[in-house]
Amino acid sequence: MTALAEDEKVVAPPASSHALAELLLRFRELGIVLALVLVVGATTIDNHLFLSVTSIQQLLSGASIIALLAIGETIVIVTRNVDLSIGSVLGITAYAVGVLYRDHPHTPLVVVFLVALGIGAACGIVNGVVVTVGRVPSLVVTLGTLYIIRGIDGAWAGGNQVNASMLPNSFNKIGYGTIAGIPYLGIIAIVAVGIATYTMRTFRTARDFYAIGSDPDAARLAGIPVGSRVFLAFVLSGGIAGLAGAVWLSYFGSVDAIAGVGYEFQVITAVVVGGVAIFGGSGTVLGAALGALLLNTINSALVVVNVSSFWSQALAGGLLVSAIAFDRLIAVRVAPALRTRRRARV
């Protein structure tokens, strides 16, 4: 927050139209927090139990898995790509972890998470290779792997299910345990988002992601290894989706062939609502995670005030469209100012 305040001070003096646009963009995260407060406040007036400890714990846990996935998706979208396969990757790793425990109940936790990471990263490698070496648009590639991975998952799991009873207690505890009232899942998500947010603004490789998404040709001219960076983004996204798969299993306790179906769209919605430009170049992990929290909170709030859950989907869609409309509005506002400046001499 201190960094944010510093930025404002520097930007404030030149009060032209693009400075205003810039300010709005920087306030994006604040805007989401504001919306969050509004939703929670309004719902609490209707039903004071919405702000109870259990309810808040549930809100945090529920949002944490989408928030984790949003980290990887943000990295990919920032490079002007998209990863649609994360829901399937989460599903197959969740099942793999379940099977691992069923067959080897005493596997250490570290090994389990390494396996999850490995499976996810392997899926990411496939995506990354086809996108960068094969030069196929990521939209098509990951739509393909979405179905391929889900298909493999289905063939493997069949009608089987792994239940919480087959999982060790230490593992299940990740899903429901708390420290000082804060659920483990929430802590995991907060720490991960914190690390990712810091990393994305502090390291050259991470800044390369933004440069690539901002202008791929200019990035190539500036000597950035575009291919290997994009590849890395997909591996990270896959690896994170794998870890999220293990976390998902600990939270839900049982897994079958349809775990995580449709998650990719929830995640992309959260990322875009959180202010990450769908054509790359800008946006933060923090914003994306807040987007996930907002969407999850709206979902729960609608349940509390007895509105059909179908409406929550419509509302999420509405938020998505207005987020994109907002970005477009800013772009359109800046454009004419540029045109007249270019030939001010005439």
Added chain:
Amino acid sequence: MTTTPPEPVLSLEHAQKSFGAVHALEDGDIELFGGEVHGLVGENGAGKSTLVKILAGVHRFDAGRLVLDGEEAIFDNAKQSQAAGIAIIFQEPTLFPDLSVAENIFVGTQPLKRFRRIDGRRMRREAEGVFEQFGVRLDPDRLARGLSIADQQLVEIAKALTTNARVIVMDEPTAALATTEVERLFGIVETLRGRGNAVLFVSHRLDEIFAICQRVTVMRDGRHVLTKPVQELTLQSVIHAMVGRDMDALFPKVPAEPGRVVLKVDRLTREGVFTDISFDVRSGEIVALAGLVGAGRTEVARAIFGIDRWDAGSVQIDGKSLPPGSPTAAMAAGIGLVPEDRRQQGLVMDLSIERNIALASLDRVRRAGLIPRGAERRFAKDWALRLRLRYGKLTDPAWTLSGGNQQKAVLAKWLARQPTVLIVDEPTRGIDVATKAEVHRLLSELAAQGVAVLMISSELPEVLGMADRIVVLFEGQVMREFARAEASENAIMHAATGVVEEIA
């Protein structure tokens, strides 16, 4: 050559570069010295841009020698040129709009602190330091999106300095700048010179060349013409060196008696692009829109045809005003437009030749809402024959045609509509001599049949040979209008470079 230090920082000798049959550069020569601003001038197509792109590592020369600090160098890509200490400031720089100014300056070369973390504070401080040297204020933290062209150039120059570039090439840097911005840029160029950098300053504006350069190189038709200290040159001698060439007999305009005014453009203005443009074209007449690249010629043509809206003024065909921003209305009124970029705008490259030719005339081929293949083919064949189009099969995709024949196919498409006004934008760019002559013959015949032709061309001999009247644009305004008899290469060049006073 008298006052210069002995060893050039960079010298390019006898560089050649062709693109297919087009010789873009036949003898490119330049010598740059530290602490000196070197001007490079020439007409459109003189080979300046190709020379710059060779230095930038974008193109590789076919023959020639590049010597940097006494050592021979060859660049395969832009990265190698940058590493060798050459920085190119293009007319419109490519920055990352979503990154901050400081990040744009240090992309890939960010200062690091412990654990390879980017040292944001130092980055900001160093960026500020560079701007201070130039005496300009630019917030290193603001995003590059929305920066003016002048500020974008500034960021590029700052980038060049932080990577310790010794040679700084500015390609038409002032073309998009306002007067105060030009003055600021001159100040920066002076600073660079004072630091001992070698600066190559490419410009269309001769007054600027005389204002800041110590030496000047003139190029013409891809060849080096002269290099002299600026004191030994005058405006006249530079212009003469730029255009001094013999006219050839390639341009046979059949004299035709001009008829009534068909196209009348009155005080046409598009904010920030062109201002107060007025001229008319009579039936049977070819009027040329001359001027340098970026003078606004194509933009005027696009506005007349309704692709871009105009903000003020009017366009009339046979006395009737056209609505702004409607190509449909322009076509209905009888205007045809053969665009400059035939690959992007003139033809649908993957569509067959016959479909391309019939594309603008489908209402004539159509029967009861359907388009009979046979009728379409007969129609296309007829026009292909009239224009002597050379093709394999009419069903081949348009990209199989040679450049010249592509141009003829675009012409066929519009001639098939039998327009009353035909606008042709650079009709002979990049096509071979024989086809060029045919295109000229065609345009001339069209005029003789009573079509009003508006021709945009950067080739002065073509303009002088073909046009009955010549309208010269400079920076979005009509600089002068010449009748055929009073026009000369010198006079047009003067007007096109914004030089007002008359010479003999």
